[in-house]
Amino acid sequence: MAEAVTEDRLLGGRLTLRQPAAGLRVGIDAVFLAAAVPAAPGERVLDLGAGVGAAGLCLAARVGGLQVLGLELQRALVTLANDNAAANDLARAVQVMSGDLRSPPPRLAPGSFHHVMANPPYAALGTTSPPANAGRRTAAVEVAGGLADWLRCALLMARAGGSITVVQRAERLDEVILHLRPGAGGLTVFPLWPRAGDGAGGGPAAKLVLVQGRKGSAAPFRVTPGLVLHGDGDGFTAAAEAILRHAAALQIPGE
Numbered sequence: 001m002a003e004a005v006t007e008d009r010l011l012g013g014r015l016t017l018r019q020p021a022a023g024l025r026v027g028i029d030a031v032f033l034a035a036a037v038p039a040a041p042g043e044r045v046l047d048l049g050a051g052v053g054a055a056g057l058c059l060a061a062r063v064g065g066l067q068v069l070g071l072e073l074q075r076a077l078v079t080l081a082n083d084n085a086a087a088n089d090l091a092r093a094v095q096v097m098s099g100d101l102r103s104p105p106p107r108l109a110p111g112s113f114h115h116v117m118a119n120p121p122y123a124a125l126g127t128t129s130p131p132a133n134a135g136r137r138t139a140a141v142e143v144a145g146g147l148a149d150w151l152r153c154a155l156l157m158a159r160a161g162g163s164i165t166v167v168q169r170a171e172r173l174d175e176v177i178l179h180l181r182p183g184a185g186g187l188t189v190f191p192l193w194p195r196a197g198d199g200a201g202g203g204p205a206a207k208l209v210l211v212q213g214r215k216g217s218a219a220p221f222r223v224t225p226g227l228v229l230h231g232d233g234d235g236f237t238a239a240a241e242a243i244l245r246h247a248a249a250l251q252i253p254g255e
Contacts, residue, residue, distance in 0.1 A: 003076065010054060012245035014061055015088050018080055019052045026054040028229075028244060029208055032192065033117055033167045034058035035243045035250035036210050041065030043114035046157050048150060049073070050096045053081030055117060060093040062247045070096035071108065101153040102145050108157060116158045117165045120150040122172070147172065148179045155183040158215040165212045165252075176211050177221075186219030188212050190252050191226035212252045224253055 004021040010031060019026055034055040039045055042065050047056045050070025060068050072078045081096035099105040147168075154164045164184055168176050173189065180187060191206035206226065227250070231237045242248035 005080065011058060011061060011247045014247065015057050015084075017052060017054060017057070017084055018087070019054075020076070020080075023077075024051075026052065029167045030054040030119060031058050031244055032208075032210065032250060033119055033165060034062070035248065036165050036190070036212060036252050037115050037117050038163055038249075038252075039063050039066055039115050043067075044069070044112065045115045045117065046071065046108065046113040046154075047096075048101055048116065048118040048153060049120060050081055051077050051119075053084045053094060053096055055119065056081075056094045056096070057084060057088055057090055058247065059117075060090045061088070062249065064093075066093055068094045069108070069113075070094065071099050071101055071104065072096055073098070073100055100145070102149050104153060104157070110156045111159045113157050113159060113162060115163045115165070116154040118150055118154055119167050120147055122169045147175050151176065151179040155180070155215060158184075160216045162215050163212060164215065165210065167208060167210050170206045170209045173209055173211070176209075180211070180213055184213035184215050185217030186214045187221050188252050189221075189223045189226075190250075191224075193226055193228045195230050196228045210250075210252065222253070 005018045006021050008017045010017055017026060037045060037059055039059060041063060045059060045066055045068045047068060047070040050056055050072040053070060056068040056070050060066055070081060072081060075098050078096050078098045085091045085094040097105060158164050166176055177187060190210040192208045193206050227239055228237050229240045236244060243250055
């Protein structure tokens with residue numbers, strides 16, 4: 001029996017997204033990841049672990065004239081991703097292929113992408129109880145390659161001077177830096193704070209961070225103030241709303 005899917009909306013209804021009802025659901029992390037990629041028309045972008053295509057579609061909706069290629073291990077998600085691209089009239093801009101980033105398909109030529117983005121599993125193998133749902137387990141836990149494998153592939157595929165953008169749990173920031181630094185510089189950390197005042201004695205620390213760098217760069221490491229997600233109550237701040245509902249770009253200070 002085929003797995004049940006739901007039809008959801010992103011970017012204030014601009015995008016329709018079909019995704020497994022019981023799998024790992026698309027969250028705001030994919031939208032912020034896409035918003036942070038400094039892509040321009042005519043460039044090529046690789047989306048590692050593309051899932052149902054959410055990040056690639058958000059990026060293509062914001063920047064016209066891109067070629068976004070996605071790599072996804074789960075074949076059922078590859079089908080949904082390409083169906084989603086077609087349903088949003090973005091099939092010419094976004095294509096997702098089946099493959100393992102530990103041994104990329106020949107179609108993915110090393111050093112051929114202006115930008116690489118990735119949303120690796122947040123949990124290292126053995127650090128949490130894996131979800132019972134197979135699709136959710138593969139997306140959430142490193143059962144098919146660790147963080148080092150993901151970042152090694154990102155470095156391999158980016159062209160010289162190309163950007164690499166990763167979203168990950170803040171508690172694993174040291175690993176992201178460790179595995180990116182051999183080949184990328186200008187690493188910039190952009191925290192996503194739950195609320196104003198968080199992280200400096202005023203509340204919980206950031207749970208998610210965006211990290212961006214350039215392949216071959218010698219620029220120094222930096223930490224930015226980041227972005228506050230929520231204001232009073234449960235609503236998003238105006239800055240977060242601009243990204244989540246209106247497809248605004250997220251500017252990460254670079255070199």
